[in-house]
Amino acid sequence: MIRAICYKEWIKTRRAFLLSAILLAAYVAYALAHTGSLFRVNGAVAAWGTTILKETFLLPSALRWIPLATALVIGLAQFVPELAERRLKLTLHLPLPETRVLSIMLLHGLALLLALHLATTLLLWLVLARYYPAEILLDLGWRALPWFAAALPGYLFAAWACIEPSWIRRVTNALAAAGALSACYLDAPAGSYLTFLPCLALLVAAAFCAPFQAAARFKEGIQ
């Protein structure tokens, strides 16, 4: 049964997964071209100097939003069809506890996101290690960590808003989600989020509970 649910989720999300993978691969290619041109035009000394002295972010700034965008794409692809055709009602009546069914669905989406983002991080590291020393790459990692971390609650909140049966509550859910995710987008120097990591973990844990609340309302038939 679990394998069947996973297969069903894969059928729904494979196109979104592919689209997200293409988006992330395009970003890595763009980042590589951007870094290459920076080194050719300004030279390595200026590129390193700017990063070290001015603490500027050395990659194109689109990286702030791309992980969250992939999370929303996967979340919407997974849960909009369930709601549009009322399939969720059938899913929640499978001979498995509804908590377990929904957990499998959410874990499937989170696993896809983690796979995509870990692969992107690894690829970026390998590509940039030719140009920059480990310290600069670590700072880059600290800067990007909250943006990648925002993708996990972002996906869970997308599921929350989709499953919620009332339109008004969907809007309030989306607003609350935007407020919570804004904590991952504060302007701060590299490494500032080190002390915020436990809160990010708590945010993911709390966001994981959100779709269950909406599913309970859905099952109760609230309009």
Next chain:
Amino acid sequence: MKKTAHLILLLLATALMAWLLPLLARQSTAAPERYPFVYYSSLLRELCIIDYSDDEMPLATLSGKRFSEAECDSLLPLFNFRQLLADGKLPDAVDGVEITPPLLRSKTIIFRHNPADFASPPRRLHVLFESMPRRLGLEMPPDVFRLQENIEFIDCESNRVNAEKSARFQQAFARAGYRFPARWTTGNPSPRKAYDEGYFSLDAAGKLFHLKMVNGKPHVRDTRADAVAEIAHFAPFEPADKRFYGFIFGRRGDLYILEARDGGYHPLRLDLDSIDVARDRLVIMGNLLYWNVSVTNDSGRAYRALRAASLQRVAGHFEPRPPDPWQRLAAWIFPAYLTLDSPDDAYLWPRLHHTGRRAWAFNFLLAAAAAGLPGNRRRRSFHFAYILVAGIAGAIALLLLPRLTINK
């Protein structure tokens, strides 16, 4: 699961509102700090308040005497020397000391310190300029260095360690008696300055070392400042007259300058009250004869005038913190609230602030109003208790989330 999920979401929404609502309120009530500008007059021999919004009589002494703009320029010749020079009124001597514009310029310093300068993620790579460049101005070197377990120079072009240069500097560190690993290393790496004094690093034994590159060769010296002060931090500063290397912050709140005299390093203590580097903001405006120091914290701002040569105090004044619209609002509406950032450090984590007892009355009124709304008794009791504790943040969180249908 349904109840647990609802409760967790309620707590999340409450925490979110306890952060976002005060943030919005704070931004809408933001006002500049209204401390007066205080400067020591070398002619009046006392601290004076300068109010630039007063066109007629901008200068006032602490005892209440007021002076016009022209008098202000003349009574503060070391502060207004550029204006006096432009007007052709710069005196030849002040307080018996002969003055010239280049001398005044070289003795003018402005140093600012914020607690977040020290409480922030450390830099792990540093740029070491040539301290005696052949041409005017500093040029970016072709490499950067890391100083932790040892010193390593990394070439920017090849992204590889320059083994020969690293070994040369490593030997210089060993000769100077530096004990690895480094506790911290600090410098002022900017090519836009008149000269470079390199870096200061605290070794594993708590000794402060000076590192710079002179004609491509390593210059590593033990400053022996640890004999005078237990060093907590060092803020490098390169004044135009090259009198000192920077400021030493001691563990007991003592503050020193590290003077460059007779080819050596000599800590000289500033005659100030104890400074809390985690809380106090410090501004030093120095001139040829006197240094004006202001130390600001939650209680107010302390002004001190020190004699420039000895750094001994000649005058002092304290201004209590002026009323802040945000603090007044918070005291009535938010008994407790969250912030993620702080002016005292660069790290992000939730900090709970408590404003006082008055706002609990507001919570009680809000809770009583919520309890008066229609609904079953159990729900109203819960809302009353929750809003009483969580205040307006809790009330909005309850509104944001759908009602929990307990009986189904």
